[in-house]
Amino acid sequence: MIPWGIKLSRLELDVTKPEQIARICAEKKPSAILCLSSLDLRKSEQNPLEAYKVNVLGVYHAAQEAQKRNIPCIIISSGAVFNGESEQEFTEESTPNPQNIYGQTKYIAELMVRSICPKHLIIRTGWLYGFRENPSFIDKMIQMAREGKEIKATYDQKGSPIYLSDFMQALEELIRTDASGTYHLVNAGGTSAVELMHEVLSLTKSTSLLHEVTMQELNSQGPARSASEVLSSTRYPMRHWRDALRSYLASQR
Numbered sequence: 001m002i003p004w005g006i007k008l009s010r011l012e013l014d015v016t017k018p019e020q021i022a023r024i025c026a027e028k029k030p031s032a033i034l035c036l037s038s039l040d041l042r043k044s045e046q047n048p049l050e051a052y053k054v055n056v057l058g059v060y061h062a063a064q065e066a067q068k069r070n071i072p073c074i075i076i077s078s079g080a081v082f083n084g085e086s087e088q089e090f091t092e093e094s095t096p097n098p099q100n101i102y103g104q105t106k107y108i109a110e111l112m113v114r115s116i117c118p119k120h121l122i123i124r125t126g127w128l129y130g131f132r133e134n135p136s137f138i139d140k141m142i143q144m145a146r147e148g149k150e151i152k153a154t155y156d157q158k159g160s161p162i163y164l165s166d167f168m169q170a171l172e173e174l175i176r177t178d179a180s181g182t183y184h185l186v187n188a189g190g191t192s193a194v195e196l197m198h199e200v201l202s203l204t205k206s207t208s209l210l211h212e213v214t215m216q217e218l219n220s221q222g223p224a225r226s227a228s229e230v231l232s233s234t235r236y237p238m239r240h241w242r243d244a245l246r247s248y249l250a251s252q253r
């Protein structure tokens with residue numbers, strides 16, 4: 001296990017303020033900077049300027065500090081940097097082409113970290129679930145299935161589910177082994193939210209009614225998105241999403 005050190009809230013450290021990053025690093029002397037701050041897809045679309053400040057400028061300041069200290073800078077990016085048809089999958093070698101503000105900011109952040117900080121780790125990941133606090137959209141749908149509530153899920157976009165416990169194990173291993181460069185950390189095999197929820201309903205024997213909708217029907221104001229944000233990895237292949245989901249649901253019993 002890696003001693004994870006200090007996790008700071010936005011009140012304790014605002015990444016858009018380089019002097020705060022410098023002061024805290026001088027005090028704590030970290031062995032790496034893991035930058036988790038971000039505005040998500042929805043917030044980025046609503047407030048592009050703030051998205052650029054946090055997702056791009058914040059990462060720039062973190063990378064500058066890491067470079068000065070000769071320590072690794074680690075960032076978490078997303079399948080939203082890619083664009084493609086629904087059957088397409090993207091490896092670490094695929095060329096990004098982001099379709100929305102969130103994806104653009106994440107891609108620019110990747111480019112900056114690569115150019116500023118020789119010791120860098122760029123992790124692209126997908127639909128994380130398995131949170132105890134701050135449930136993700138998958139966590140919320142699983143909870144609704146357990147409660148027998150009606151669920152709406154999209155069938156016209158594919159992504160890569162990733163169980164938080166698998167993600168953390170992989171990230172720890174990469175950090176422990178001083179890995180560098182770009183890695184896709186996702187459970188193998190792309191899926192739609194509908195297909196994922198069919199599996200959840202079957203495994204939990206839920207009686208929930210599942211409504212199959214399009215992204216447009218679910219959120220007509222939502223940003224443009226690639227039909228596929230499915231990631232696959234040539235560098236760190238992980239178990240299939242169905243196996244990971246089964247483990248997660250079994251651990252919940």
Ligand SMILES: NC(=O)c1ccc[n+]([C@@H]2O[C@H](COP(=O)([O-])OP(=O)(O)OC[C@H]3O[C@@H](n4cnc5c(N)ncnc54)[C@H](OP(=O)(O)O)[C@@H]3O)[C@@H](O)[C@H]2O)c1
Nearest residue numbers: 010013014015016036037038054076077078125126127128
């Ligand atoms: N969750 C996923 O499925 C997923 C998938 C792909 C990539 N990622 C990436 O993984 C990282 C972590 O994701 P997450 O889901 O944990 O994000 P999240 O739940 O949206 O949390 C983002 C955090 O950033 C903080 N923040 C915002 N502005 C800040 C600032 N100026 N200075 C310091 N902190 C600031 C927020 O604080 P407040 O709450 O106080 O605003 C919040 O704690 C992000 O880089 C995200 O893009 C996540």
